[in-house]
Amino acid sequence: MVRLQKYLAECGVASRREAEKLILGGRVRVNGAVATIGQAVEPESDKIEVDGGPVSQQRLVYIVLNKPRDVVTTAKDTHGRKTVLDLVSGAGARVFPVGRLDMDVEGALLLTNDGELAHRLMHPKFEVEKMYLAWVSGGMTPETAERLAKGVELDDGLTAPAKINIIRQDRDATFIRLTLHEGRKREVKRMCEAVGHPVKTLRRIEFSGIDVSGMRVGEWRHLSRDEVESLRRHAGL
Numbered sequence: 596m597v598r599l600q601k602y603l604a605e606c607g608v609a610s611r612r613e614a615e616k617l618i619l620g621g622r623v624r625v626n627g628a629v630a631t632i633g634q635a636v637e638p639e640s641d642k643i644e645v646d647g648g649p650v651s652q653q654r655l656v657y658i659v660l661n662k663p664r665d666v667v668t669t670a671k672d673t674h675g676r677k678t679v680l681d682l683v684s685g686a687g688a689r690v691f692p693v694g695r696l697d698m699d700v701e702g703a704l705l706l707t708n709d710g711e712l713a714h715r716l717m718h719p720k721f722e723v724e725k726m727y728l729a730w731v732s733g734g735m736t737p738e739t740a741e742r743l744a745k746g747v748e749l750d751d752g753l754t755a756p757a758k759i760n761i762i763r764q765d766r767d768a769t770f771i772r773l774t775l776h777e778g779r780k781r782e783v784k785r786m787c788e789a790v791g792h793p794v795k796t797l798r799r800i801e802f803s804g805i806d807v808s809g810m811r812v813g814e815w816r817h818l819s820r821d822e823v824e825s826l827r828r829h830a831g832l
Contacts, residue, residue, distance in 0.1 A: 596635040599625065599643070604710025607653050608645055609691060611714040622646050655709045656688040657823050660815040661807040662704045668695040679704060683815050693717060693802075694778060702727075702799035703807045705826075706815075715830035716803060722776040723829055726801035727783050728762075731792035735761055735769040739790050743773070747789045751779065754786055768795060803829050 597605075603614035603623070615632055617623050623630040624644045636643060643650045662668070666677050670691060679692055683706060693705040693713045707713055716723050740761055746754045758774040769792065773783060784794045800806055804825055805818065818826075 596637055599623065599630055599634045599636050600632065601711065602636055602638055602643070603645070603650065604714060605652070606650050607655065607688065607690075607708025607710060608650060610693075610710045610717070612717075613691075614710065617645060653688055653708065655707070656686055656690055657705070657707045657709065657712075657818040657826070658683060658686055658690065658815050659802075659805050659807060659810075659818060660704045660706060661810040661812050662696055662701050663812045664699050664701045667698050668692050668704065679706065682813060686815075686817075696799060697781060697784075697797075700797045700799065701812060703802045703805060704799075705802055705805060712827060712830055712832060715832065716826065717778055719776075719778055721830055723778075723803045724774055724776045724801075725799055725803070726772065726774045726806075727797060727799050729771050729773060729783060729787065729797045730768050730795040731771060731787050732768060732795055733792050734764055734767075735771065735790075735792050737761070739792070740771070742790055743786055747786055749779075749782075749785050749789060754779070754782065757786075 600611050600614040600618060604611040608614060609617060618630050618632050621629050622645055625636055626642050660679060660683060662679060666679055668679050670680055672678050688708045690706040690708050693707060694717050696704055715721055740759045743759050744757055746756055755777050760772045761769060762772055763770040775782060783797060787794050805822055
């Protein structure tokens with residue numbers, strides 16, 4: 596027996612969090628009855644449906660996209676804007692993004708139909724590292740960089756310790772590399788703004804060891820077996 600939301604994630608229906616929303620919305624049935632959160636199922640014998648269609652295991656797919664700016668990280672957009680799924684046709688399965696990148700941020704974005712892995716990679720418990728390059732306004736001092744490294748107070752609490760390197764300084768801007776392992780919304784932008792250096796441009800170059808070096812903006816590729824195994828280790832699987 597396995598919990599229904601976990602099974603839906605393993606089948607690539609959605610991440611575990613999104614699977615819970617499907618269940619709460621009454622869109623999932625088990626043996627003809629509307630399912631409930633936490634319900635246990637026996638995949639080999641129970642009839643499980645989402646929106647009236649049967650659910651079954653599918654081949655797991657893992658890809659990394661070098662996301663361009665002006666593309667939204669969602670499956671569908673009510674405003675008709677281009678989404679990351681528009682860029683990964685031919686992936687071999689219906690995939691969904693692991694976390695989000697703001698519309699004006701480019702760089703490494705993982706997409707998969709492995710809901711259990713996606714859930715863990717996004718969970719703060721596993722402290723998955725994300726590395727960013729940013730141009731920020733003004734001349735950042737080593738003392739300010741140390742503040743970012745130790746954690747800064749935001750409206751939702753103190754940020755976790757981070758790694759930061761000042762790479763280059765121009766007359767009115769500073770180029771930095773910042774590595775975080777939290778998953779707060781717009782965290783890099785909020786941290787930099789909190790210390791007086793608003794972000795001008797932002798690019799994520801690495802997610803849990805998966806990078807986009809050598810990839811053109813807008814290009815995607817399947818992960819290697821070694822990369823998938825590395826992600827699973829980081830996620831405690």
